[in-house]
Amino acid sequence: MSSPTTPAPLVDTGLRPTDDRAWVREAIRKLRADATRTSDTHLIKVHLPGCDRVDLYLKDESTHPTGSLKHRLARSLFLYGLCNGVIGPRTTVVEASSGSTAVSEAHFARMLGVPFVAVMASTTSPAKIALIEREGGRCHLVDDPTAVYAEARRVADAAGGVYLDQFSNAERATDWRGNNNIAESIFEQMSMEEHPVPAWIVVGAGTGGTSATIGRFVRYQALDSRVCVVDPEHSAFLPAWQGDGEARLEPSRIEGIGRARLEPSFLPLVVDRMLGVPDCASIAAMRFLRERTGISAGPSTGTNIYGALRLAAEMEASGERGSIVSLVCDRGDRYDETYNSDEWVAAKGHDLARYAGVLASAWDDGLWTG
Incomplete structure (x- = not known):
């Protein structure tokens, strides 16, 4: 008859590291200040x-x-990412967009000092690309327009970053x-x-x-x-x-x-x-x-x-x-x-x-x- 297994001792792992919490607090302050100025x-x-x-x-x-109008959405998506713990001071932020959402997200990424990549079709006009780059974003072009969603997720994963996914998260990121x-x-x-x-x-x-x-x-x-x-x-x-x-x-x-x-x-x-x-x-x-x-x-x-x-x-x-x-x-x-x-x-x-x-x-x- 085998003896009962002795349970392993509990290990006190301590608190989650908090080195980035001060940065997150400051990032949220900046976004809320923007809301106060512009809403x-x-x-x-x-x-x-x-x-x-x-x-x-x-x-x-x-x-x-x-x-x-996408200024509101972009701000909400960044707040959603910050408060869910997926955006930190070294996070690369990625979106599938060639339009106003990407322009606004690039603006907020630069405000917080994090990299931003917009994934879009290679047929996107130079004028649109220029608007995103003017706000500090980088444009990643793909030949197949239907592949932008999957490619945005791949780019985010490769960089250890986050795909904001405006089309899935828009309704949940805004406090209705x-x-x-x-x-x-x-x-x-x-x-x-x-x-x-x-x-x-x-x-x-x-x-x-x-x-x-x-x-x-x-x-x-x-x-x-x-x-x-x-x-x-x-x-x-x-x-x-x-x-x-x-x-x-x-x-x-x-x-x-x-x-x-x-x-x-x-x-x-x-x-x-x-x-x-x-x-x-x-x-x-x-x-x-x-x-x-x-x-x-x-x-x-x-x-x-x-x-x-x-x-x-x-x-x-x-x-x-x-x-x-x-x-x-x-x-x-x-x-x-x-x-x-x-x-x-x-x-x-x-x-x-x-x-x-x-x-x-x-x-x-x-x-x-x-």
Whole structure:
């Protein structure tokens, strides 16, 4: 009969090393200070001559230091990484992005003094690469655009770093209950307006994080606002909301929104309505907004405007009074060689004239003819 095994003595391993805790505290302070400086971007009231019953407001996210709505997401992703212990003073930070998210993440990486690598398709324009490099980031190019996610993870693993993965982590990195998020900022700024609780909040979806944050917040606060997500052509979000979760064969042609696959951060159940917006309509609307208000913004803002005007005309027609809030997502000067260029638009075959009358009718007369 064998004798019982004597248990091994417990080993006191002590506390986890804390050499980096002071750096983490300082890094979090810097990010929270940035939030204090920049979170309350301007909320602009836009007069719609044809919609006397409806007030339209645009929250101008282009005024962030990195020029876009993605400034909020990038800051949240860095805070998420710091508070989960995966970002330290020597961590290489990696993202799969060639656009505004990479620009903003490069900005915060430089603020904290850590390396940043953006993984993107080799077809990315030199102008986009220059924006990321200007903020201190390094661009890693791949020939197959569908491989950027796997390659970003490989690059992070090889460097002993972290892949931020905006498309999976956007909805979980933002505190949707409040704490300086975009939803809380919108409702605080609306509190003194005639219709402080918007009938609709209109946003596009790239990662899905913004619509998830706003949709959760209005439910948590027991508000009557409804969330409308506007979606460009070739995007998987609208079909998924309708019950078709299959990936699309082509990517979105409207930068910043629309995805060829259903991203984990997009939460269909917190979205009250979705509107598909033709790409030509998005481009026409960004130009229309500049002509009527002087606000120069990118094509995803055009998608927002097209959807917001449709909803305003519907409210006007039904006699409903209230307000609509949408976003200016980024600055228009980023698109001077593309969406703002008549030559580029013509080369892509976009017929903007067909939507000019639709926009003018909604704006001037409150009638939707689309």
